[in-house]
Amino acid sequence: KMRHGSVFGNNTAPLLAFTPCAMSNTVSSWSQYASLKFVSFPVQTVFKSSKVIPVMIMGKVLSGTKYPLMQYFEAFLITVGVAVFSLASKASDKESTTDTKGFLLLLLYITFDSFTSQWQNKVYSKYGKQNIDPYQMMLGVNCSAIVITSLTLIYSGELPKVYEFFQTNPAVLQYNIITAITSASGQLCIYYTIKEFGPIVFTIIMTTRQMLSITISSILFGHTMSPASLFGAAIVFGVIFFQIRKKYIAKSSPRV
Secondary structure (H helix, E strand, O other): OOOOOOOOOOOOOOHHHHHHHHHHHHHHHHHHHHHOOOOOHHHHHHHHHHOHHHHHHHHHHHHOOOOOHHHHHHHHHHHHHHHHHHHHHHHHOOOOOOOHHHHHHHHHHHHHHHHHHHHHHHHHHHHOOOOOOHHHHHHHHHHHHHHHHHHHHHHHOOHHHHHHHHHHOOHHHHHHHHHHHHHHHHHHHHHHHHHHHOHHHHHHHHHHHHHHHHHHHHHHHOOOOOHHHHHHHHHHHHHHHHHHHHHHHHHHOOOO
């Protein structure tokens, strides 16, 4: 019996099935990192919490998924909270350059990131969840991403620049390796948490992590957080925790 993730095991999906989400994941990652040149990390972190509406829209477009009106209202509140936080941060944080280009990059990130998760769900539905486990999904997406990014570097002529950059800054390789290891380990922890403890616990952990990221960033890099910024963040995380609590109550309620 083959272990999970060994080659492709019982995976029935062709490699091309993972290519669209690999491409969107590559674009979303690039735009996410590029946006940090123009927006502060706290703005980016809370902005990423507004992915609810894009994910809902993408789900409707790709799979025809329908959502209750209350869920749209909650998504609207999250968007309002993000807008308040972002605008307040722009006014109060004079050291960080929060401009239009940064917000456009964040919108690009959210759009493609929403597509990624919805496409993965579509692959699971089309080929059967019993035939594709998360490890195989991770392998398929990463294999496609390697091909896409390598071809992009070759076509754009930037591959020699990358090599030159690593030669000039050898310490960067160390940071890249550390980032790769922690990123891969993080994904494995995510899959394990969802499998063993369920999505509710995982969502609480991720929400807490985002709040902790904002706090640490503000302390380390001196990002000013005005009362309006805190109010916007409170709206976002308040709605998120309300959603978590609602799902927990629904799950805990005895079925009739």
